[in-house]
Amino acid sequence: MATSHLRRLIDLWLGTDSAQRLRLRQTSLAMLLMVLSVAMLHYGVRIGGGESGLLLWGWTVCSLGGMAVFYAAIRSGWSLRAGDPSLTGAQIAFAICAAALGYAQAGPMRGACFPVLTLILMFGMFQLRARSAFGLSVFALGLFALVMGVMAVVQPVAYPPAVEIGHFLMLACMLPAVAVLTARLSRIRRRLSDQREELARALAQLQAIATRDELTGLPNRRQMQALMDQELLRSQRHGYEFCIAIADLDHFKHVNDQHGHAAGDLVLRAFAQASQGALRATDVIARWGGEEFLVLLPDTAMPLALAGMERLRERVAELRTDVGGGAQVAITVSIGLTGHHRGDTLAQTLERADRLLYQAKDGGRNKTAIG
DSSP states (O other): OHHHHHHHHHHHHHOSOHHHHHHHHHHHHHHHHHHHHHHHHHHHHHHTTOOOOHHHHHHHHHHHHHHHHHHHHHHTTGGGGSSSTTOHHHHHHHHHHHHHHHHHHHGGGGGGHHHHHHHHHHTTTTTOOHHHHHHHHHHHHHHHHHHHHHHHHHOTTTSOHHHHHHHHHHHHHHHHHHHHHHHHHHHHHHHHHHHHHHHHHHHHHHHHHHHBOTTTOSBOHHHHHHHHHHHHHHHHHHOOOOEEEEEEETTHHHHHHHHOHHHHHHHHHHHHHHHHHHSOTTOEEEEEETTEEEEEETTOOHHHHHHHHHHHHHHHHTOEEEEETTEEEEOOEEEEEEEOOTTOOHHHHHHHHHHHHHHHHHTTSSOEEEO
16 A cells, blocks of 8 residues: 555656656756755855855755756656757756855855766766767856855955865866766767667668568568468457458469560559559558469458459559550459358468469459359
8 A cells, every 4th residue: 555655656756658757857866966955055054153044045945946947847748848858958057056156155165066066967977968068067167167256255264265276176177077978978878879770770671571572562471471360360359250362463474474574573563552552441462472462351241352352453454554665564463352261270261262263263364253
C-alpha cells in the first residue's frame, strides 16, 4: 500500500511520459541543489556575524521561486514549445546569476560558491553543445568578475581586493576547464548520435531487403508467409474468413523473348503498381516467384474476394507498358482464388489456389477460377 502511494506521488511529481520524467528529474535535482545552496548561504551569513536581512530573504525567494517556475514550465508541457524542452541553458544561466548574487552576500563563506558554480555548469555537460557551454562559462566569469569588483569597492574589508583577484584567477582557470570538458562530451555525444542514426538506417535497409522484393517493391515470399501465418492465427482465434489468390501473368515468357528481360522487368513493375491500385488497403499482394504473385485478402468471404480479383484482372487487361523504342506491351493475368477452409493448413489452401490457377489458364487465360 505504501509503495503504491509513493509511486503515485512520484508519478504526480514527474509525470508518466518518459522524456518528461527525465527532464523533471534533472530539474528536481537542480532544485535540491538550490535549496542546499540557500541553506548554506544562510548558515554562512549567520556564522559570519551578518544579519538575515531583506536582501538575503529577497534573494532566497527569487532563487527558489525561479527554480519552481522552471519546474512548472516543464511539468505543464509549456517548455515543449522551446528549442530545448529541458530549458537547460536557461536554468544554468539563472543559477549562475543566483550564485553570483549569493557570492555578494556570503561574506567569509563566499568561497563555497565556487564548487556550487562548478556543479551548475556540470549539469549542462550532457545537454549543451560546445558553443553554449563556452558561452555560459564566459557569462559566469564576467558576471562574477563584476560582482567581485563591486564588492571589493563597496566592502573592501569583507571583500579585500587582493583576495578577490585571487578568486577571479581561480575561476578563470576553473571555468574554461569545465567548458572544454563539456565540449568534448558534446562531440562524443554527437558522434554517438550519428552512429545510432547510421545503424538505424542500416537496420531499416536490412529490414527492407529481408521483407521486400527488390524489383517490384512488393512484399517478398518470406514476408507474405509471415503475414499468412498471422492471418491464420487470427482466423483460428476469432473465426474470421480469409481468401488467398495466386495470380500469374499470361505469356510472360513471350515478353522476355520478344522485348528482352529489361522490358520484362518494366512489365513486372507496372503490374505491381496497377495491382496495388486495384486492391483494397487491407489486401496484400506479394511477389511469390518469377511472374507469379500471391494475394492475401484478410477477413474476406468469397463473393467480395471474387469482386476484388475481377477488378484486378480488368485493371491489368487495360494496362499498357512502354518498353522503349515506341513499343507497348499489353498483358493479362490468370488467377486462382480460394477461401481458407477451417481445419486446413496453409499449404493445403495454397495448393488449392495453385490448382485453380491452372484451371484458369487451361480455360483460356485472363480468367479467375474459384473454388
